[in-house]
Amino acid sequence: MIEVERFILIGCLLQASPPKLKLTPEKVEVMEGTSVSLSCSAAAPCPKLPPNLTWTPSLSDSVDQLQENVDQTKYVSSVLTFTASHLHHGQKITCRALYKLQQGDNQKTSNTSLTLRVLYPPKNPSVSVSPSGSVLEGSSVTLTCSSNANPPVQHYTWYKVNGREMNTVGTGQNLTFNVTESSGSEQHYCEAQNQHGKENSPTVQDIKYMPQISDSGSCSRTAAEISCSCESRGNPSPSMEWRVSGLRVTNSTDRVISEEQLGNTGLRSSLTMRHSQGDTPTLLCLSTNTVGSSSLRLLVPSLHPGKWAHITLL
Secondary structure: OOHHHHHHHHHHHHOOOOOOOEEEOOOEEEEOOOEEEEEEEEEOOOOOOOOEEEEEOOOOOEEEEEEEOOOOOEEEEEEEEEEOOHHHOOOEEEEEEEEEOOOOOOEEEEEEEEEEEEEEEEEEEEEEEEOOOEOOOOOEEEEEEEEEEEOOOOEEEEEEEEOOEEEEEEEOOEEEEEOOHHHHHOEEEEEEEEOOEEEEOOOEOOOEEEEEEOOOOEEEEOOOEEEEEEEEEEEOOOEEEEEEOOEEOOOOOOEEEEEEEEOOOEEEEEEEEEOOOOOOOEEEEEEEOOOOEEEEEEEOOOOOOOOOOOOEEO
């Protein structure tokens, strides 16, 4: 570069601040999935060393060109094209022009920005449970549905699934209900909707409660045998064991345990055992699941009429 050309270039940059950039369109509001093209242009007062345009974030490759206005002045244009995603919503896009003479010389910059507005239907609805963890049967549980959408979700609808049966059970962001014996076999999910579409959350079955032993447990007695039964419900489905005078009972010829599953959350256990005529053992029915345990003490009735023992809940 001859000295005269270098002097002209220096004069181009020192005479004033870098020209303002032009970004079109000035505002962007598009539906997700739409192709977007942004154009940024910067004057090139020194055509032999035009400004370098960059995009932040880049999003995709851009196309740059040195062009000429009607008055024969020069400018550099850069076009950035990308497909709008919900991840772009609210993102600031900046076009930056870098003016410099040559490597190592002082440089000047100019920039302009816009904020993208992307419209999209609900994304990834999720359900939270309060209180979290285990609950007792009969207690209240609240499910809360949340989803990312623009504009925000306008309608939430709740559904309950039990086997092949599905019912609408509520609307609004929250659903509150009491835990019952059937809760362990039920699933819930929410549907989030705005004017651009709707989306369902995964189903939720995390409503756990400790075993609840029915007070209908009882024992009967003959001269040769004692027969007792005990029922429990919980979620997860509980297990059951018997203890006689503090010792755990195992199946044997003299002590027979049988069990019957009661749906997804219940269990009935029966114990039949031989005994000597004078024995009056104390029996304990113990029910356990991953949440906790409960027990019921059963007193064997007397062989004498009218002398039945009481059942004690522990």
